[in-house]
Amino acid sequence: MLYTEYKLAAEKHLKTCLGIVEAITKLKVSDSSALLVSRNKQATLHNLFYLSGYVLESISTYAVYKHYGWNQNQSVRSYNNAFVLRSNFSFKMNHNGAGNSYYVEYHGFQANQFEVLKTQLNNSGIPMIDSSVIVETDMQILFNLWKPEIRYHEPNKNYPSILNTQISLDESKVLKFVDLTNNIYNTIIQTVG
Numbered sequence: 405m406l407y408t409e410y411k412l413a414a415e416k417h418l419k420t421c422l423g424i425v426e427a428i429t430k431l432k433v434s435d436s437s438a439l440l441v442s443r444n445k446q447a448t449l450h451n452l453f454y455l456s457g458y459v460l461e462s463i464s465t466y467a468v469y470k471h472y473g474w475n476q477n478q479s480v481r482s483y484n485n486a487f488v489l490r491s492n493f494s495f496k497m498n499h500n501g502a503g504n505s506y507y508v509e510y511h512g513f514q515a516n517q518f519e520v521l522k523t524q525l526n527n528s529g530i531p532m533i534d535s536s537v538i539v540e541t542d543m544q545i546l547f548n549l550w551k552p553e554i555r556y557h558e559p560n561k562n563y564p565s566i567l568n569t570q571i572s573l574d575e576s577k578v579l580k581f582v583d584l585t586n587n588i589y590n591t592i593i594q595t596v597g
Contacts, residue, residue: 454554
């Protein structure tokens with residue numbers, strides 16, 4: 405897999421998310437919101453959250469490889485010692501027995517890709533990477549709670565939060581999360597190209 409494919413995947417998933425958000429908005433404006441049956445609406449919101457996480461994972465993976473100068477014709481599954489030394493990042497956790505601190509494997513983009521980007525792009529204006537950009541607490545929580553296993557969860561699942569509270573994927577939160585995702589995607593593209 406080439407790192408540029410991550411950018412294409414992020415773009416594809418983001419377009420899907422934005423299309424669904426646009427449909428929800430149009431249904432509200434035309435007072436046709438009854439067309440979204442409650443059960444299906446919650447499943448749609450759940451899937452928006454799920455796809456948004458994949459946008460974040462994909463675009464942050466692309467950004468790490470792009471920023472640190474990975475050869476765009478070389479598969480990310482291969483090992484490049486010079487790249488690993490520059491970035492402390494690899495596709496696999498123990499690529500060539502190196503025991504890298506940060507990696508793509510296992511979908512932990514919050515603690516991997518975003519952490520690698522924070523070291524170089526902290527003053528970039530990218531939400532969740534630039535510490536000076538204020539992100540609402542509930543959006544930070546959803547960002548940190550995203551895992552690929554969400555696809556197995558029931559659409560009405562509440563997610564554990566801080567201070568023993570629960571966060572539900574209601575329309576307001578999910579639409580804000582898609583907006584945050586769109587903002588992160590666009591500022592990453594503007595920053596790393």
